[in-house]
Amino acid sequence: MATDVVRIENVLESVEQAKKYKTIEVKKDVPLELDPGNLLAVDTNPLDIKKFRANKDEFLKSLARDNTQLLFNDVWQLPAEKVDEVIVAKLPDPKYRVPREKPIPKERPPTKWEKFAKLKGIQKKKKSRMVWSDEEKKYVPRWGYQSKNDLTKEWVLEVPNNADPYEDMFSKKKKEKKERVAKNELQRLRNIARTQYKNVPGVGITPTEKQSKENLSRAAHIAKHSTASIGKFEKSLPREKAPKNLGKKRKFEANFGNMKLEKDKQLSILEGISKKKPKLDVQKAVGQYIHDEESASAEANRKQTKKPKKRKGQNKALPKLVKKNKKVKIKGKKNRR
DSSP states (O other): OHHHHHHHHHHHHHHHHHHHSOOSOOOOSSOOEEETTTTEEEOOOOOOHHHHHHOHHHHHHHHHHHHHHHHHHHHHTSOEEEETTEEEEOOOOOSSOOOOSSOOOOOOOOOHHHHHHHHHTOOOOOOOSEEEETTTTEEEESSSTTOTTOGGGOSOOOOOTTSOTTSOHHHHHHHHHHHHHHHHHHHHHHHHHHHTTOOOOOTTOOOOSOOOHHHHHHHHHHHHTTSTTTTTTOOOOTTOOOOSSOOOOOOOOOSSOOHHHHHHHHHHHHHHHHHOOOOOOHHHHHHHHHHHHHHHHHHHHHHHHOOOOOOTTOSSOOOOOOOTTOOOOOTTSOOOO
16 A cells, blocks of 8 residues: 555656646647748747737747747657767758848868868867876876976976987977967968968968069169168169169268368358348338327227226215314304314
């Protein structure tokens, strides 16, 4: 009896848990128009207006869930395969032509290594990032910080027999690592240029386009004049012409020149200054004088006619002052001082 009670309780718990999740079987009066190629489902069933007005959010969520479940049921019936430990379904050709914002990207051309691997039949094997280290007795990264070949962990290096004993092996290893990184970066840039269908230079060649005659002559001229003497002692090639659009070079006189020429030059400047006389415009000078006189007289008249500003309480009548020695007549008595 006890075992039967336990079984009944387990069944009830499983039923209660099953009630939390909806079934994958969804019934529709009108079947949906499914297009698994575009992962599209079109529902033409009429809406229940009463349920929609009662609770819009719950109604739309349940409708979207049911339609998505029907689409997934159709997708799970398609043939599938395993790619990189992931199950992938093979979608059929789409039924509807959906407009795209941008064109379909072109297929990337294979790199130099991919062509070589295909020619030799080399298959790509995914390597793990972690590798076993016999020195540390644990798994360490294959590259990067604290990797097997990390220089920061090495405090002593062995000097080979054929190497210079006074050479710094740490700096040598760092230099070799920088060269490897630069080589990989160059190869990456060459692959990018190749995918964009551009001319890729070979090893040791920098220009990618044909140089014109003008550019070559300009480069030769700049190289020749980049010496300490600015190309003064450089020999020119036969039939060599100076490139155009280089600008005019300033010319300076020598520090020790002809004194007679210097004297004549200074005298000519002095003579030109002395010959030049100021031109006097009489009419303009008289007009300016008259204008100044009129403006001065107008300013004087304005100052005379200007009324002084009234201060607060200035219009009130002032009390009359009585002198101390003034006689005052009083009836019935004589005037006394």
